Amino acid sequence: MADFVFHHAGVSVPDLDAAIAWYQRVLGFTLEKRFYIEAARSHTAMVRKGPLRFEIFEVEGAALLPEDRRHPPRDVKTHGNKHAAFQVPDLDAFLAEMAQKGADIAFVVRESFGKGCFIRDCAGNLIEFVEEPEA
Template sequence: MADFSFHHGGVSVPSLDEAITWYGDVLGFELEKRFYIEAARSHTAMVRKGPLRFELFEVEGAACLPEDRRHPPRDLQTHGNKHVAFQVDDLESFLTEMEQKGADVAFVVREAFGNGCFIRDCAGNLIEFVEEANP
């Protein structure tokens, strides 16, 4: 079996500059590089936080995110990629920080199997944060 590891997730956004700022201010990502993808007509940026990378695409003439893709349970009713998820040590303190930063908290889960939440980025894309249950 070929060996591989996770490199990055990616989202399309209406404003690359706004997204770079949002991912920096809210989640602490730093701009790694900016470039243009001619075939996709996309102004693109790679942002990074430690080993985590996120690719942001501002594509000329792109459609807005459909409303159903902005709510986790409804989003699952459409096939395709859903979201990326990051682990946090303490969901409650993470949620407090997100509220202080004005993040759009879309959905919170508190279950026996673990706690988590989804926030929406500045374009409405869902990002999950999970706190794993103690064994």
């Protein structure tokens, strides 16, 4: 089998500049580059935080995110890509920081198998953060 590693996740948003600012302010990403994809009619940016990248698309004439895609338990009832997930060392500290930054906290899970949360970016896209349970 060919070797491969994760490169990036992508989200579509209605306002590229607002999304770049949100990913910088709330999650600490920096702008890596901006470009236009002619075939998709998309103004696009790649933001980066260490080895993590998000590709953000502002596509001409794109539809808004459907309401069911904004809530994790409803979102998983529709086939397709769901979200990117990142590990945090302390979920409670992360939630406190997100609340302080005014992030839209969509869902918090605290179960015997682990705990995590979903936040929504400025366009409603879900992003998951998990704290690994202690061994």
